[in-house]
Every structure is written in structure tokens, then in C-alpha cells.
Amino acid sequence: MLLVLIGLASGRAVGADRISVAVSIDPLADFARRVGGDRVQVLTLIPPGASPHTYELKASQVAQVARAHLLVLNGVGFEFWADKLVRAVDNPALEVVDTSRGISILEAGEHEQADRHADTDHSGGNPHIWLDPRQAMVQVGHIRDALVRADPDHAAIYRTNTTRLLTELGNLDREIVAQVGTWRRRQFIAFHPAWVYFARRYSLEQVAVIEASPGWEPSPVELARVVETAKRIGARAIFAEPQFSPKAAETIAQESGAQVLFLDPLGSTLKDRGYGAMMRYNVAQMASALR
Ligand SMILES: [Zn+2]
Secondary structure (H helix, E strand, C coil), X not given: CHHHHHXXXXXXXXXXXXXXXXXXXXXXXXHHHHHHHHHEEEEECCCXXXXXXXXXXXXXXXXXXXXXXXXXXXXXXXXXXHHHHHHHHCCCCCEEEECCXXXXXXXXXXXXXXXXXXXXXXXXXXXXXXXXXXXXXXXXXXXXXXXXXHCHHHHHHHHHHHHHHHHHHHHHHHHHHHHHCCCCCCEEEECCCCCHHXXXXXXXXXXXXXXXXXXXXXXXXXXXXXXXXXXXXXXXXXXXCCCCCCHHHHHHHHHHCCEEEECCCCCHHHCCCHHHHHHHHHHHHHHHHHC
């Protein structure tokens, strides 16, 4: 089935001479659109509302990647399907862009199940680098470099667009530094370990998570431990995420006297409003619990 679809979809033409860019998650797709402007056609592989930690690509998406010039990945083992995908598309002209190169990676955490996808090369690091705007700037640089390689005739456009985007991200970072600096609380409980780079950048502390390995529900013992932590730090909010059921967060919130708020590490509830809007939404949610 898979091979038939790839066969039908072969041939690289993607309308005009635009560069076809397949990207795993929305925040990186936003960067690719901003850097590429109307020179690129961007396809996000993980659909809104799905979790990248568990989503398996469909055969039709494999066919789309077979026609792409670039495959932009977050890296750090986040795209556990990437190696299999690249073998399946069998497109020697496809450039795979690992946007995590050069970023100092934090450990996944003691409870992370590194053998979850045993058939893939799982690096074991925490992949949520894009949630620190300073690291996102590094990722943007990799996207620019890949577009310049793929389409050198338009390098000037990519460089100009990137300069503008990096300025915005630098401003966003300073804005968050200023805002977080006024908060009276530093400790928070997250749904899954998505906010460790954010916390490192802004001197916050993710003291507990509800699901260390997203998609695997916590045991009663683990739930009780998070409730204890919530009480100890006097948590005003427990953070859930739109890609997962809020049930466990609701239980913990009820038993610790906190409320449930939503953080959205992928921006899927803010469709097409871009990375800056996503980060400002998350900072505002955290602010209502921590300021
Ligand atoms: Zn995650």
C-alpha cells in the first residue's frame, strides 16, 4: 500500500518552482514559512491536536515527503519515525535538516521510557528545545542555511527574512525575561516534561510532571506523589495540554486545591497565529499561576 502510493506520487514538480518543505511540527513550520516567504510551500506532518510523541505518519504523508526538497526536523529523537520515513521515500535529493545541531541538550528525565519506540534510534535527550526562544533562534538559522543550499538563487531573500525573524525572537525573549522577572513564584507542575528549556532560560523550576512519558497515564502512586508536591509548593494551577486528556490534571487539581490551566507547546489551539502568539499565550497562562 505504502509503496503504491509513493509510486503514484513520484515526480518532484510542486507547482511553479517553489521549494517544498516538509516539517514535523507547527512551530518549526511557522519558522520555515517566515524564512521562506512565498518561495516555499510548507507542509506540517503532525496534525493539530495530535501528540508528536505518539503520532504515526500516514502513507499519504510519506508520498508528500517523497516530493519534498527539505525535511525539517526538530531532532533529539523527537521524530522517532524519521529514519524509517527517509528510507521509505527513497529520494536522494531530499535534504534532512536536524535543527537541534549545536544546541546543548538536557536529559530526558529518569522516568522517560527511552525504549518506547524500540525500532528507532532514540537519543534519550529532552527534545522540547523550541520552547526556549534562544534555542529556537538556532533552529531558525538551520532552516535558513538549508533553504540557501536548496535554492541559492534566492539566498538574499532567505537571509533578509531570517534577520527580521531573529530580531523578533530576540525581542520576544527579552519581553519574557522582563515579565517572568516580576513573578513571585518559580516552581510549577507541568503535564509532561516540555518546559525544561523554557525553565532553564527563565530561571523557573519544573518540580513535577503528570506524565513523564506522554500518553502513558500515571499510576495512583504517581498521582499521589504529584498531589503531595502540589500541596508542598502551594500550586495555584496544574497545567494540562490540549494534545492530551486533562483527567489526571483535574484529579490532582481537585485534591490539591489548585485549578487546571492549559499550556500549549505546539500552538495547535492558536492555529496559524505563529510562534510569538503561542509563546505569549503560554507565558500568560503561567503568569496567572506564578505571578
Ligand atoms: Zn512533548
